[in-house]
Amino acid sequence: MSYEGWILLTGSLVGISCGIVGCFLILRKMAMLADAISHTVLLGIVGAYLISNSLEGIYMLIGAAIVGILTAFFVQLLHSSGVQSDAAIGVVFTSLFAVGVILLSLFAGKVHLDTDHALMGEITFIPWDILEINGINLGPKAVWMLGAVLVFNLIIIFLFYKEIKISSFDPDMAVALGIPVLLIHYLLMGMLSLTTVASFDGVGAILVVAMLIVPGATAYLLTDKLSVMLIISAIVGVLSAFAGYFIATIFNVSISGSMAVAAGVIFAITFVFSPTHGLLSRWLARKRLQNKSA
Amino acid sequence: MNPVTVENVTVAYHRKPVLQEVSFSVPEGKLIGIIGPNGAGKSTLIKAILGLVPRASGDVYIYGKPYKQQRKLVGYVPQRGSVDWDFPTNALDVVLMGRYGHIGWFKRPSKKDVEFALSCLEKVGMKEYANRQISQLSGGQQQRVFLARALAQDATVYFMDEPFVGVDAATEKAIISLLNELKAQGKTVLVVHHDLQTVKEYFDWVLLLNMRKIAIGPTEETFTMENLQKTYGGRLTFLNQQHAIINQQ
Ligand SMILES: Nc1ncnc2c1ncn2[C@@H]1O[C@H](COP(=O)(O)OP(=O)(O)OP(=O)(O)O)[C@@H](O)[C@H]1O
Numbered sequence: 001m002s003y004e005g006w007i008l009l010t011g012s013l014v015g016i017s018c019g020i021v022g023c024f025l026i027l028r029k030m031a032m033l034a035d036a037i038s039h040t041v042l043l044g045i046v047g048a049y050l051i052s053n054s055l056e057g058i059y060m061l062i063g064a065a066i067v068g069i070l071t072a073f074f075v076q077l078l079h080s081s082g083v084q085s086d087a088a089i090g091v092v093f094t095s096l097f098a099v100g101v102i103l104l105s106l107f108a109g110k111v112h113l114d115t116d117h118a119l120m121g122e123i124t125f126i127p128w129d130i131l132e133i134n135g136i137n138l139g140p141k142a143v144w145m146l147g148a149v150l151v152f153n154l155i156i157i158f159l160f161y162k163e164i165k166i167s168s169f170d171p172d173m174a175v176a177l178g179i180p181v182l183l184i185h186y187l188l189m190g191m192l193s194l195t196t197v198a199s200f201d202g203v204g205a206i207l208v209v210a211m212l213i214v215p216g217a218t219a220y221l222l223t224d225k226l227s228v229m230l231i232i233s234a235i236v237g238v239l240s241a242f243a244g245y246f247i248a249t250i251f252n253v254s255i256s257g258s259m260a261v262a263a264g265v266i267f268a269i270t271f272v273f274s275p276t277h278g279l280l281s282r283w284l285a286r287k288r289l290q291n292k293s294a
Numbered sequence: 295m296n297p298v299t300v301e302n303v304t305v306a307y308h309r310k311p312v313l314q315e316v317s318f319s320v321p322e323g324k325l326i327g328i329i330g331p332n333g334a335g336k337s338t339l340i341k342a343i344l345g346l347v348p349r350a351s352g353d354v355y356i357y358g359k360p361y362k363q364q365r366k367l368v369g370y371v372p373q374r375g376s377v378d379w380d381f382p383t384n385a386l387d388v389v390l391m392g393r394y395g396h397i398g399w400f401k402r403p404s405k406k407d408v409e410f411a412l413s414c415l416e417k418v419g420m421k422e423y424a425n426r427q428i429s430q431l432s433g434g435q436q437q438r439v440f441l442a443r444a445l446a447q448d449a450t451v452y453f454m455d456e457p458f459v460g461v462d463a464a465t466e467k468a469i470i471s472l473l474n475e476l477k478a479q480g481k482t483v484l485v486v487h488h489d490l491q492t493v494k495e496y497f498d499w500v501l502l503l504n505m506r507k508i509a510i511g512p513t514e515e516t517f518t519m520e521n522l523q524k525t526y527g528g529r530l531t532f533l534n535q536q537h538a539i540i541n542q543q
């Protein structure tokens with residue numbers, strides 16, 4: 001596949017995985033947690049490196065998954081002991097991220113990661129970091145990692161669809177029915193952490209947060225059905241990746257940054273023009289009502 | 295055997311006690327009103343029975359066994375404000391959630407489940423709204439969807455938290471006759487209720503609650519001025535007005 005093809009595929013995989021996971025974050029009013037986890041996984045990545053002394057993807061995934069779930073756990077702990085949930089997220093997020101940054105700067109000489117890279121990412125290099133087995137070129141490592149995470153996410157959602165749905169809509173009822181709501185919560189947090197870290201190295205934290213929140217928020221404005229919302233958000237994720245890539249080549253700017261901008265533009269257009277929830281349709285509906293009463 | 299037995303249940307939120315040593319049992323096949331002022335702990339009592347809030351102490355039995363072993367026997371109608379009605383789902387989907395306890399892991403609702411859910415919507419007069427997005431239902435219609443979901447649970451004991459809030463008089467009567475139907479099938483229904491005027495008309499038994507159990511028993515004997523005074527404390531002007539109503543009946 002061409003260089004361009006690999007970049008578009010990477011961006012699309014990020015868009016699909018993040019878009020789908022992001023829907024649940026939005027419905028559970030936990031969009032802030034996306035921001036938090038996308039930063040605290042830095043600690044997981046650095047920690048994994050310090051322990052394993054390797055930059056292999058699998059160690060990064062494990063480290064990030066652990067820290068991601070720890071983030072969710074600490075937030076839950078603070079919240080259940082009476083701290084407002086946004087404050088709880090803020091406290092946990094900043095402290096774990098700070099520890100990550102400190103460790104990173106302490107051992108900076110040894111680690112090739114740097115904070116700029118972590119925040120902005122460098123999707124441009126992805127096609128050159130190849131997975132090779134027995135001398136056979138199997139394509140970029142990042143694509144394999146993202147692909148595996150996407151398959152994992154889809155399997156989890158498929159298996160636990162109704163449990164995830166009811167514990168997002170009505171957690172009390174879910175508990176009463178005997179559904180392990182807390183377990184489902186941590187399962188989602190695990191998905192979020194894996195998705196974040198798989199996307200993180202290639203595209204950077206900013207695009208990860210954008211892709212986690214914007215496609216889901218866009219889809220929310222376009223449908224009244226959960227399954228359709230998941231599909232739309234995946235499509236918006238892919239559209240953002242493609243549009244972002246072409247913006248970047250035209251203006252010769254950061255690819256990840258452009259993908260995030262493209263997602264934002266798609267959201268803005270939807271926000272105004274959505275046939276059901278858009279500003280314009282609501283304005284027209286009000287106008288019609290006024291005319292009727294006049 | 296008693297459908298519901300509550301023994302010495304105490305619940306506290308952040309150390310502030312909300313229910314103190316509440317004990318009671320209810321008989322089978324009755325409509326039971328749970329009455330008390332705002333903040334009396336009525337919702338908390340139901341949540342404590344269903345294991346939704348932790349109990350500081352005490353035990354709960356459904357037909358003699360802990361709730362965890364009897365989930366399928368119990369149906370629940372939460373207060374309407376407890377969920378986000380902007381969630382992307384329709385009325386039928388919400389009612390189907392009542393079936394989840396019966397469906398089991400890894401399975402989707404079957405055709406039978408869907409048919410049953412539709413019949414529950416029909417019972418509350420909401421069948422034509424099955425595919426309506428839930429945010430586009432009126433408050434009373436949302437309340438009826440919740441009721442249909444509890445019916446879909448196909449339970450033996452029902453707990454309903456203020457099912458009449460926001461419904462019009464005609465619907466309230468319809469719901470009451472539905473509850474009487476459940477009663478006729480030998481089911482037990484506990485209902486948190488605010489309108490003192492209709493207590494005598496609707497309920498066989500009442501539980502008067504204000505942090506503690508004030509009284510429980512057949513409505514005739516229990517729903518008295520004296521007990522109400524104890525339950526509602528100093529709200530005399532309000533009570534006097536109710537007194538007149540009670541005497542009228
Ligand atoms: N999650 C919570 N955290 C802290 N305190 C709570 C919580 N839920 C309820 N309370 C407090 O517990 C007390 C009992 O609340 P509960 O909701 O059980 O009352 P209620 O009888 O159902 O009132 P209402 O008629 O208004 O529904 C109230 O003082 C309330 O402020």
Ligand SMILES: [Mg+2]
Nearest residue numbers: 336337338373
């Ligand atoms: Mg209440």
